[in-house]
Amino acid sequence: xxxxxxxxxxxxxxxxxxxxxxxxxxxxxxxxxxxxxxxxxxxxxxxxxxxxxxxxxxxxxxxxxxxxxxxxxxxxxxxxxxxxxxxxxxxxxxxxxxxxxxxxxxxxxxxxxx
Numbered sequence: 001x002x003x004x005x006x007x008x009x010x011x012x013x014x015x016x017x018x019x020x021x022x023x024x025x026x027x028x029x030x031x032x033x034x035x036x037x038x039x040x041x042x043x044x045x046x047x048x049x050x051x052x053x054x055x056x057x058x059x060x061x062x063x064x065x066x067x068x069x070x071x072x073x074x075x076x077x078x079x080x081x082x083x084x085x086x087x088x089x090x091x092x093x094x095x096x097x098x099x100x101x102x103x104x105x106x107x108x109x110x111x112x113x114x
Contacts, residue, residue, distance in 0.1 A: 001097070005090040010078040018071035025063030032059025 032055070039052030081090075 001095045004092045008078045014074040017074040021066045021070035022063035025066040028059045028062035032056045
């Protein structure tokens, strides 16, 4: 059964993507924290120390930045998708109902006299 995504809910999609994206920012924060620890503990000239401290301070708040940036850009991308899908159609995929699939949640009986 071919199915097409005609429209994305802009706000709901953006909220979900924005909540998931900071998880990936934790990786950047870990690198930033490691750079800060090295920058404050290693004995090195100030010029070299700044090479660790500045990127470390930039990477530390990355999860918060990613949350806001992803929310804004996903709003834009959903709006563009909805506009394009209206003109040429949405993403199309095929669904296959398995034999042990749960009953239809809408509660409407299947058409028996088809």
